[in-house]
Amino acid sequence: MTKARIDARFAALRAEGRAAFVAYVMAGDPDADTALQILKGLPAAGADIIELGFPFSDPMAEGPPIQRAAQRALARGMTLKGTLDLARAFRDGDQDTPIILMGYTNPLVTWGYDAFARDAAAAGIDGMIVVDLPPEESDPLADALDAAHLSLIRLATPTTDDRRLPVVLRRTSGFVYYVSVAGVTGVKEADARTVAPHVERVRAASQLPVAVGFGIRTPERAAAIARVADAVVVGSALVDEVAGAVDMNEDVTARVLRKVASLAKAVRFARQGLAAV
Amino acid sequence: MNLPAKPNDYSAYPDAHGRFGDYGGQYVPETLMPLVHDLDAAYLAAKADPAFQAELDGFLTHYVGRPSPLYFAERLTRHFGGAKIYFKREELNHTGSHKINNCMGQILLAMRMGKTRIIAETGAGQHGVATATVCARFGLPCVVYMGAVDVERQKPNVFRMNLLGAEVRPVTSGSATLKDAMNEALRDWVTNVHDTYYLIGTAAGMHPYPEMVRDFQSVIGRETRDQILAAEGRLPDAVVACVGGGSNAIGIFHPFLNDAGVKLIGVEAAGEGMDTGRHAAAINGGRPGVLHGNMTYLLQDAAGQITEAHSISAGLDYPGIGPEHSWLHDVGRASYLTATDTESLEAFKLCAELEGILPAIESAHALARLGDVARDVGQDGIVVLNLSGRGDKDVATVAAYLGREV
Numbered sequence: 001m002t003k004a005r006i007d008a009r010f011a012a013l014r015a016e017g018r019a020a021f022v023a024y025v026m027a028g029d030p031d032a033d034t035a036l037q038i039l040k041g042l043p044a045a046g047a048d049i050i051e052l053g054f055p056f057s058d059p060m061a062e063g064p065p066i067q068r069a070a071q072r073a074l075a076r077g078m079t080l081k082g083t084l085d086l087a088r089a090f091r092d093g094d095q096d097t098p099i100i101l102m103g104y105t106n107p108l109v110t111w112g113y114d115a116f117a118r119d120a121a122a123a124g125i126d127g128m129i130v131v132d133l134p135p136e137e138s139d140p141l142a143d144a145l146d147a148a149h150l151s152l153i154r155l156a157t158p159t160t161d162d163r164r165l166p167v168v169l170r171r172t173s174g175f176v177y178y179v180s181v182a183g184v185t186g187v188k189e190a191d192a193r194t195v196a197p198h199v200e201r202v203r204a205a206s207q208l209p210v211a212v213g214f215g216i217r218t219p220e221r222a223a224a225i226a227r228v229a230d231a232v233v234v235g236s237a238l239v240d241e242v243a244g245a246v247d248m249n250e251d252v253t254a255r256v257l258r259k260v261a262s263l264a265k266a267v268r269f270a271r272q273g274l275a276a277v
Numbered sequence: 278m279n280l281p282a283k284p285n286d287y288s289a290y291p292d293a294h295g296r297f298g299d300y301g302g303q304y305v306p307e308t309l310m311p312l313v314h315d316l317d318a319a320y321l322a323a324k325a326d327p328a329f330q331a332e333l334d335g336f337l338t339h340y341v342g343r344p345s346p347l348y349f350a351e352r353l354t355r356h357f358g359g360a361k362i363y364f365k366r367e368e369l370n371h372t373g374s375h376k377i378n379n380c381m382g383q384i385l386l387a388m389r390m391g392k393t394r395i396i397a398e399t400g401a402g403q404h405g406v407a408t409a410t411v412c413a414r415f416g417l418p419c420v421v422y423m424g425a426v427d428v429e430r431q432k433p434n435v436f437r438m439n440l441l442g443a444e445v446r447p448v449t450s451g452s453a454t455l456k457d458a459m460n461e462a463l464r465d466w467v468t469n470v471h472d473t474y475y476l477i478g479t480a481a482g483m484h485p486y487p488e489m490v491r492d493f494q495s496v497i498g499r500e501t502r503d504q505i506l507a508a509e510g511r512l513p514d515a516v517v518a519c520v521g522g523g524s525n526a527i528g529i530f531h532p533f534l535n536d537a538g539v540k541l542i543g544v545e546a547a548g549e550g551m552d553t554g555r556h557a558a559a560i561n562g563g564r565p566g567v568l569h570g571n572m573t574y575l576l577q578d579a580a581g582q583i584t585e586a587h588s589i590s591a592g593l594d595y596p597g598i599g600p601e602h603s604w605l606h607d608v609g610r611a612s613y614l615t616a617t618d619t620e621s622l623e624a625f626k627l628c629a630e631l632e633g634i635l636p637a638i639e640s641a642h643a644l645a646r647l648g649d650v651a652r653d654v655g656q657d658g659i660v661v662l663n664l665s666g667r668g669d670k671d672v673a674t675v676a677a678y679l680g681r682e683v
């Protein structure tokens with residue numbers, strides 16, 4: 001499983017001729033039970049891959065939406081262990097949807113990389129994105145993930161030039177995450193025309209699928225990115241739905257999954273010019 | 278215990294990977310990696326360029342007011358009845374603390390790199406004021422991130438920064454103090470990668486900052502060495518400094534690292550007391566982890582979430598410490614003591630009454646352990662204390678402690 005699950009999912013989507021829709025949700029936001037309901041509903045709502053954020057007190061690359069999501073989750077006692085519990089509970093009912101954990105280094109250091117990689121694999125995790133662990137610092141984690149057959153997914157960004165790209169791609173597997181804007185999550189907007197040549201560049205250098213994220217909020221934009229990339233990641237717009245539903249006392253799960261469905265539909269039909277949005 | 282090997286040359290760090298033993302490194306998002314590599318290269322080139330050093334020296338002499346005096350604190354010496362006490366008078370620098378040494382070095386580097394916009398974080402506001410000052414002097418726009426809580430408790434410094442033309446942005450995320458200001462400055466940098474220079478105020482963060490800030494602050498220790506040799510014909514037995522992120526301490530320690538006879542003593546903020554959990558002592562009350570780009574001792578919970586620091590001194594109210602201190606602690610070359618809020622306020626009063634000097638509350642933490650160190654070293658010995666800043670900014674805090682209105 002693990003790496004194989006990511007590869008299988010991209011192979012299936014390639015056969016369908018469409019991009020993947022990747023939904024980012026924060027573990028424990030707004031609470032553990034609701035987060036599990038959301039997770040369980042994601043595949044049916046159209047998420048092809050799940051990025052599961054584990055909260056950190058000091059998320060230096062996040063804009064206000066995901067910062068607040070992390071604070072909501074931490075306020076309800078969510079931890080990295082609790083995040084793995086959620087993944088395990090999800091995996092009981094779904095053997096096919098890849099789950100990528102996304103977060104920051106310190107909770108992993110606290111756990112210990114080797115033990116964590118084993119426990120994450122056992123919980124049904126397929127890969128990891130660690131925002132503040134660049135190639136220069138990630139060999140110890142990469143070794144641990146290799147031993148557990150988990151993918152390390154690295155970020156390439158607008159500041160990653162051709163000279164640096166091979167450094168980023170070394171030991172990356174599953175897919176590459178292209179950060180569409182220089183900035184934090186959920187603030188600037190991604191532009192498909194600007195992003196397209198970078199996706200080409202990364203795809204050519206890596207021979208891996210390229211996901212694009214940071215700054216995709218609407219079905220229109222998701223569809224535009226889906227025409228040029230192998231996967232479209234939406235995070236801030238989804239956690240904003242959690243916040244909005246909590247504020248308005250609405251059904252959080254229903255509201256988040258509605259948003260997921262509209263984005264997923266846009267991605268699904270983007271290349272057929274059928275995006276009814 | 279598995280203690281790391283003692284190096285032959287303590288001053289030869291960081292290594293090529295920006296490491297002091299296990300500590301330091303570059304734990305930053307990919308977007309920033311090319312920028313920190315550029316900074317590293319630019320700093321190495323500047324460091325090797327005599328013209329850059331000469332320019333910096335000129336400004337340190339004529340603008341900052343260096344060298345700062347080394348002053349024999351005669352009455353405190355008598356009061357404690359131990360070693361001879363000297364103060365390294367960093368509080369006499371322009372803007373009132375050691376922070377300007379680093380700001381002057383980094384602003385010259387920023388201009389050399391062609392950067393046109395400066396950002397900084399600040400806790401007490403001392404680094405913010407020093408940054409705003411050099412930005413005014415060289416005509417660069419300046420944005421200072423400051424926790425909303427600190428904006429409230431350091432109002433005079435906020436106004437000072439405004440007078441100097443800087444924009445102060447209050448930070449409400451997280452705990453709204455120094456660590457959050459640093460997060461927000463990093464977010465600004467990730468967003469404005471082309472024109473912006475991040476002027477970090479202490480010897481922490483990702484490589485090359487711990488090395489660069491240390492180098493710019495090492496002028497304190499170099500002068501101290503020359504001055505004590507001139508005054509006493511020998512090196513001191515101990516050097517004492519307060520430790521927030523650790524820049525004034527590493528600045529005075531560094532030129533003495535290979536002098537085995539010189540004890541190096543840092544003092545961390547114990548806040549309301551180490552046993553209350555409400556303190557800011559990363560080494561004495563934390564464990565190693567990763568925050569703000571480096572591996573170092575941190576205050577954190579069992580799951581690896583960073584916990585809030587507590588200190589009456591906004592300048593020490595940080596849950597981490599520079600990586601070189603973490604390493605000096607582990608290899609046993611420096612030792613790290615603590616002082617509570619109350620002990621520091623008492624030391625503040627004592628210094629004011631006996632020496633006619635109002636110390637910054639930060640520096641007062643070092644003063645709070647000075648008697649112990651002086652008695653420990655004994656009457657034939659010499660102790661140098663780094664008086665990192667002046668206390669004018671703190672009179673309201675001290676008045677509140679004394680139950681008085683100002």
Ligand SMILES: Cc1ncc(COP(=O)(O)O)c(C=O)c1O
Pocket residue numbers: 374375400401402403404478479480519520521522523524525526591592593637639640665666667
């Ligand atoms: C006067 C003074 N001393 C010390 C500090 C602590 O910083 P560092 O440990 O970097 O010297 C500060 C920080 O604001 C300060 O203003």
